[in-house]
Amino acid sequence: MASNLLDDNIEDILRTVLGSASEDLLVVNPSADAIEELVDVAGDIDDRPRMRLLGDESTLKTVMSDFILASNAANLVDDDSLELRTLADGSENSLLVTPSEVVALVNVGDTVAGLTTDDEEFVSLAYDAYDATWNDATEFKLRTPPLSRVRTTLSDEIGDSIEADFSGVLDSLQTARGDGDGLDEVTISLLVAAKNEVLLYDISKWGEDVGIASKATFSRTKTRLEDMGLIDTEKVPIDVGRPRLRLKFGDERLRDANTDQLASVAQNLLN
Known part of the structure; x- marks a missing residue:
């Protein structure tokens, strides 16, 4: 299974993935920084895919306690670009999953790297697995208005x-x-x-x-x-x-x- 380094900056990784994801993006167990960057980057992209974020509940609560971030996230929710659900088990890997590729977000010190693969069999297994996890997950409701x-x-x-x-x-x-x-x-x-x-x-x-x-x-x-x-x-x-x-x-x-x-x-x- 071939994989390569996508980038070493979370903002650039997200811009690349959001730009190439045609319809659907599953964001699995992102860090607080990754959630913040996702909201910021997605807000700058007009033709963005549907984003389904599966996150740790405590991380989501902490991040969304910031009105600026939460209200911008609510903008994305309001226009049907973003959905938020909570992971029952926060030990999942941090991944960006589309129907055509899987990107693993790897933290080393202050650096974040994106290791990506487009192996069809692996991507299909990963997408189906996290799609099923999504269907069983609990909605995270934003209390902040757009x-x-x-x-x-x-x-x-x-x-x-x-x-x-x-x-x-x-x-x-x-x-x-x-x-x-x-x-x-x-x-x-x-x-x-x-x-x-x-x-x-x-x-x-x-x-x-x-x-x-x-x-x-x-x-x-x-x-x-x-x-x-x-x-x-x-x-x-x-x-x-x-x-x-x-x-x-x-x-x-x-x-x-x-x-x-x-x-x-x-x-x-x-x-």
């Missing part, structure tokens, strides 16, 4: 300027987990709402409707940011009921920050 829907509804329901700020903040971040390495999606939403002096009711209703978080989560996060001095509120009377709260920045450094600086300034203040 980023395209988040942006569209934010623009339609609140305004173009806040959507531009929201996208600008995301573009300036590597992750959006809220674990010290990045702001979470609720905090980002509230910060750009404060920048645009939007009502708390409006941003929290939008966030709950689109599936980012509940109104209660928005309210708790607002209170935390207000207690830390990042945002402030002012009461806005309405015809019937209690006044609503308009969000504003509570720190001059946030008021002076450009959109692409907003995340780093907020992160420094939170720390």
Whole structure:
């Protein structure tokens, strides 16, 4: 059985395989890095194959805790390009399997190599085996809404300027987990709402409707940011009921920050 080295970079390996896979790609037991690269690379390819990812549940949960990655993955799920299921046994090899080739992803230190074979008998056996595994696997459900829907509804329901700020903040971040390495999606939403002096009711209703978080989560996060001095509120009377709260920045450094600086300034203040 002949095999050869496809590449030594996971991004290039995935681009090569996605470019050559005409219809179906099974991604078996990928690492966290491979999942991240798959989502990034697939998002740049218009004519991509159907991707079926069989992953370790804990790895998928960790990776998908990043809003930026999960919302881009949800874009792929939403347009029927990507499906996610969990492996019952995480000891499987890391493989890319198509009807015409099998690529084994081999990690050596910081290097990833792709060992590939197109031996018809072996490829057929591997594809049939993992296709059967897929059919028996449990769906991994993403709780994050597609980023395209988040942006569209934010623009339609609140305004173009806040959507531009929201996208600008995301573009300036590597992750959006809220674990010290990045702001979470609720905090980002509230910060750009404060920048645009939007009502708390409006941003929290939008966030709950689109599936980012509940109104209660928005309210708790607002209170935390207000207690830390990042945002402030002012009461806005309405015809019937209690006044609503308009969000504003509570720190001059946030008021002076450009959109692409907003995340780093907020992160420094939170720390």
